[in-house]
Amino acid sequence: MINNRILDEILGQYPVKVKKNRKKHIVIKDADMDRQEIDANTRTIPGVITNRGCAYAGCKGVVLGPLKDVVHIVHGPVGCGYYAWLTRRNKAKSEDPTKNYMTYCFSTDMQESDIVFGGEKKLTRMIDEVVEVFKPEAVTISATCPVGLIGDDIGQVAKNAHAKYPEVNFTAYSCEGYKGVSQSAGHHIANNGLMQHVIGQGNMEEVPSSFTLNILGEYNIGGDGWEIKQMLEEIGYHIQTVMTGDGSYEELKNAHVSNLNLVQCHRSINYIADMLEIKYGTPWLKVNFIGIDSTIKSLRDMALYFSDQGLMERTEAYIMRELQKVETLLEPYKRICEGKTAFCFVGGSRGHHYQGLYKELGIDTILAGYEFAHRDDYEGREIIDSIKLDADSQNIPNLTVEPDVNRYRVKVSPEKMEELKEKIPLNYYEGMMRSMHEGSIIVDDLNHYETEELIRILKPDIFSSGIKDKYVVQKMGIPTKQLHNYDYSGPYAGFGGAVNFARDIAMSLASPTWNYTVPPWHSKPLLEGKILERVSDNA
Amino acid sequence: MTKQNRVRNVTENPCNMCMPMGAIVPFKGIENAMIIIHGSQGCATYMRRHMAEHFNEPIDVASSSITEQGTIYGGENNLKKGLENVMQLYKPELVGILSTCLAETIGEDLGRTASSFTREQGEGFTARLVPVSTPGYGGGHYEGYIQALYSIVVQLSQKTEKHDRINVFVPHISPADIREIKRILELMEIKYTLLPDISETLDSPYIQPYRRIPAGGTPLQEIEAMPGARATIEFMTMLEDELSPGKYLESEFGVPLYRLPLPMGIEACDELLRVLKKLSSKAVPEVIKKERGRLLDAMVDSHKYNGAGRAAVFAEPEVLYGVTRIMAENGILPAVLATGSKSPALKKLLQSLTADCDEKAIILLDSDFVSIQDHCANRKINLAVGNSDGRFISEQVGIPLVRIGFPIHDRIGGQRILSVGYNGTMMLMDRITNTLLAEKLSSYRQDMYQSLYKYPSAAANDH
Numbered sequence A: 001m002i003n004n005r006i007l008d009e010i011l012g013q014y015p016v017k018v019k020k021n022r023k024k025h026i027v028i029k030d031a032d033m034d035r036q037e038i039d040a041n042t043r044t045i046p047g048v049i050t051n052r053g054c055a056y057a058g059c060k061g062v063v064l065g066p067l068k069d070v071v072h073i074v075h076g077p078v079g080c081g082y083y084a085w086l087t088r089r090n091k092a093k094s095e096d097p098t099k100n101y102m103t104y105c106f107s108t109d110m111q112e113s114d115i116v117f118g119g120e121k122k123l124t125r126m127i128d129e130v131v132e133v134f135k136p137e138a139v140t141i142s143a144t145c146p147v148g149l150i151g152d153d154i155g156q157v158a159k160n161a162h163a164k165y166p167e168v169n170f171t172a173y174s175c176e177g178y179k180g181v182s183q184s185a186g187h188h189i190a191n192n193g194l195m196q197h198v199i200g201q202g203n204m205e206e207v208p209s210s211f212t213l214n215i216l217g218e219y220n221i222g223g224d225g226w227e228i229k230q231m232l233e234e235i236g237y238h239i240q241t242v243m244t245g246d247g248s249y250e251e252l253k254n255a256h257v258s259n260l261n262l263v264q265c266h267r268s269i270n271y272i273a274d275m276l277e278i279k280y281g282t283p284w285l286k287v288n289f290i291g292i293d294s295t296i297k298s299l300r301d302m303a304l305y306f307s308d309q310g311l312m313e314r315t316e317a318y319i320m321r322e323l324q325k326v327e328t329l330l331e332p333y334k335r336i337c338e339g340k341t342a343f344c345f346v347g348g349s350r351g352h353h354y355q356g357l358y359k360e361l362g363i364d365t366i367l368a369g370y371e372f373a374h375r376d377d378y379e380g381r382e383i384i385d386s387i388k389l390d391a392d393s394q395n396i397p398n399l400t401v402e403p404d405v406n407r408y409r410v411k412v413s414p415e416k417m418e419e420l421k422e423k424i425p426l427n428y429y430e431g432m433m434r435s436m437h438e439g440s441i442i443v444d445d446l447n448h449y450e451t452e453e454l455i456r457i458l459k460p461d462i463f464s465s466g467i468k469d470k471y472v473v474q475k476m477g478i479p480t481k482q483l484h485n486y487d488y489s490g491p492y493a494g495f496g497g498a499v500n501f502a503r504d505i506a507m508s509l510a511s512p513t514w515n516y517t518v519p520p521w522h523s524k525p526l527l528e529g530k531i532l533e534r535v536s537d538n539a
Numbered sequence B: 001m002t003k004q005n006r007v008r009n010v011t012e013n014p015c016n017m018c019m020p021m022g023a024i025v026p027f028k029g030i031e032n033a034m035i036i037i038h039g040s041q042g043c044a045t046y047m048r049r050h051m052a053e054h055f056n057e058p059i060d061v062a063s064s065s066i067t068e069q070g071t072i073y074g075g076e077n078n079l080k081k082g083l084e085n086v087m088q089l090y091k092p093e094l095v096g097i098l099s100t101c102l103a104e105t106i107g108e109d110l111g112r113t114a115s116s117f118t119r120e121q122g123e124g125f126t127a128r129l130v131p132v133s134t135p136g137y138g139g140g141h142y143e144g145y146i147q148a149l150y151s152i153v154v155q156l157s158q159k160t161e162k163h164d165r166i167n168v169f170v171p172h173i174s175p176a177d178i179r180e181i182k183r184i185l186e187l188m189e190i191k192y193t194l195l196p197d198i199s200e201t202l203d204s205p206y207i208q209p210y211r212r213i214p215a216g217g218t219p220l221q222e223i224e225a226m227p228g229a230r231a232t233i234e235f236m237t238m239l240e241d242e243l244s245p246g247k248y249l250e251s252e253f254g255v256p257l258y259r260l261p262l263p264m265g266i267e268a269c270d271e272l273l274r275v276l277k278k279l280s281s282k283a284v285p286e287v288i289k290k291e292r293g294r295l296l297d298a299m300v301d302s303h304k305y306n307g308a309g310r311a312a313v314f315a316e317p318e319v320l321y322g323v324t325r326i327m328a329e330n331g332i333l334p335a336v337l338a339t340g341s342k343s344p345a346l347k348k349l350l351q352s353l354t355a356d357c358d359e360k361a362i363i364l365l366d367s368d369f370v371s372i373q374d375h376c377a378n379r380k381i382n383l384a385v386g387n388s389d390g391r392f393i394s395e396q397v398g399i400p401l402v403r404i405g406f407p408i409h410d411r412i413g414g415q416r417i418l419s420v421g422y423n424g425t426m427m428l429m430d431r432i433t434n435t436l437l438a439e440k441l442s443s444y445r446q447d448m449y450q451s452l453y454k455y456p457s458a459a460a461n462d463h
């Protein structure tokens, strides 16, 4: 168990100011307290090995990148473009493979002369070529660090391009890596751009079916989005668009018609969810399709929102059938997992989402945290108004939208909304801390040093995080599960996904490899070693 | 996509990463060293991610995490704070400080910051800081590697008494390759300082307790003493003199320089052994002789299959040259040779190497994968050799890929791939030959069936 004294010892290794700073990002859960405050979404401390990325990574890498029928141009030196080239495992398939640009990396490859003289011309030339050769319907332009510094006006370039090619949708994103303090700034920038220039561009006016919805904040890592889509379609929903895993411009431009927005990863997408409500009157429902209980709850919440008898029945039938299917499959894995402990440090919502699934397997999450979350992701959405905006957040433009005169529709009456809000998380998400138990530890922006120290003290049985810290942890003898890209596995969402996850975790825990970590010449033989010696003595 | 469907003035599917990425590697090969990248944190994070996935090792690289404010008021403070934290948590003997596009664009002076930081730390501060200017737009990772290696030698080496070691400079090759070169040197009983030595640091064994900075790497004192060496071997034949650490040690301190290609292919290995024999009083030991014999034996075994190979190779210049030599020695046609680097010397070397081939090789400098793919189609390529980014070519046009170089992201063990020395040559050749064989055997029946009976392909597919 961790306590404040041990924590002080760990942080004592830092210079005084750093210690003071980091202390505010670490909370030991005290169930007696009504609310515990944590610092989040503030500047990373230079020189500590953080797992955070940059705004460009959040914008182009996370939110825009998965839109498969869009050509994504990276305006900047070649490195940044290269590094975001299919590095997330967002899967995509297209009916028309010539309209799937996922495996392409387009970079303006700025050279020193472009830095000196500006890169707008080069960008314009690239746009001309891309339009001519690929004939895409939409093009995004993402800026990396040097672009903002040398004053290239990519917004203007996009406007000019649109004047020249009116049939093509151009959007420009000033997501230079130094904006904000992490990927999170980039999510916001991408949300703004898609809201302003993409959603609503389609000419669909009628909703295709009364159970039409959009899934927001689902990036189809390891096929999660497909799993969810299939489940929902089977129950009777119509998915207009998924933002943005396996998503497309084609579908996204008509996202305005839907009757409900589901929000899976709220951190990356809640801006759009809010704006869609204001502009088109579409409420949003926080869902979590990771873990069986969460999936069931999400499905029931959705059915309740639409309050349709048939839908509710189909939902229950589906749940019953799937539960039966997975129960026996999970059994052997649970036996391996039971009683184990986990660290769960991921992104901006998965650190929370996976705790339920761990629990179902009998694994206790003793440390959790986020890489780039905000305070509300830890403490709950109700505290948003009390968050003080610092200079870094203020640098990200806040888009204000108005109700769309033609397309705003009341999807659910205000009275019904109030009634529903009592029962289901409409326009609301709970903070991660609420569901954690007494004495567990919550760390924001965990770095390599703290990772090591906390592992030494808490000795978890499994560590879920990303590729950068994975090898540190494995070298310390702890199995890991990458929850950014799933170590090439997945899907983990829904019922079938839970079984996949259980299998993978059990496999890691039970791998015979761990039996060999102590060499035969080790000076202090373990218990097993002694027994073996005696056996050989007798022989 | 067809050929005319190509974007040409701009880079599409690049073969290149940026300078600071390449510059990390030489610092990772120094004992007890750390690296901080001066810029926004995204660059460092992306680079760590890419290296971790290749080496399957922790890659602790710090960032000065410049934010928007820093771009206006300068990033010096961030860099100093970063250095302070790195010193405190890692206690390195040396810190490489690399710049990025951002740092260079806002005009940061790494050298000045480094010296004022050292001054401020006062007497007890003994760590060496090595700033290297590596703007991402200034070159690719190959250029970054070279720049860092050169800067390390120039900034650290000091006039020293003569000693009996030789200096060995290697380009970016795998930890396994470096272990092989070290083994050969040791078999020849030659004492050496090899830089950068990533053989342990980027391929460290599972040993408890965990060390924050992995063991291994070239000792700082030995780098400082490089000017006293008997000779230098530089496995980089295409370096310009101004960036050659060997040339620097030769002209400044009179250390004799041998520039050799990487020992890939029997001829290049022989060349190395000739030089080592000169530098050692020892005769070539039996083990090495047998290894050469086995390689020859393997070449005899393989040549009949290799004759069918029409290859595209893409890699960093030195490795590209090495792979091409292996192919030329064993009858594989090196038809398309590409690199993301601009190295002009490489082009000449490749031209003369392939002058006698049946078909003229297409040599692409500063290339991207889309150009490579176009040429693959034109030249009826049936084998690709290079890093894992070539998988898109594999996927799209069905050419099998033999993985070598950096990065290898879709297979495990990039750090363990051995391709140098007689042994490594043999192993790479086997991988290549077996890939050709696998292709041949998997389509053999169908091809025969079709060529002999000329049935519609649908019928043939049933078999």
Ligand code: SF4
Residues within 6 Å of the ligand: A077, A078, A079, A080, A081, A083, A144, A145, A146, B018, B019, B020, B039, B042, B043, B046, B099, B100, B101, B102, B135, B136, B137
């Ligand atoms: S190209 Fe420049 S900005 Fe991009 S990752 Fe490399 S150093 Fe950073």
Ligand code: SF4
Residues within 6 Å of the ligand: A054, A055, A056, A057, A080, A143, A144, A145, A146, A175, A176, A177, A178, B039, B040, B041, B042, B043, B044, B046, B100, B101, B102
């Ligand atoms: S921080 Fe800037 S330069 Fe670095 S990867 Fe992000 S956008 Fe590119």
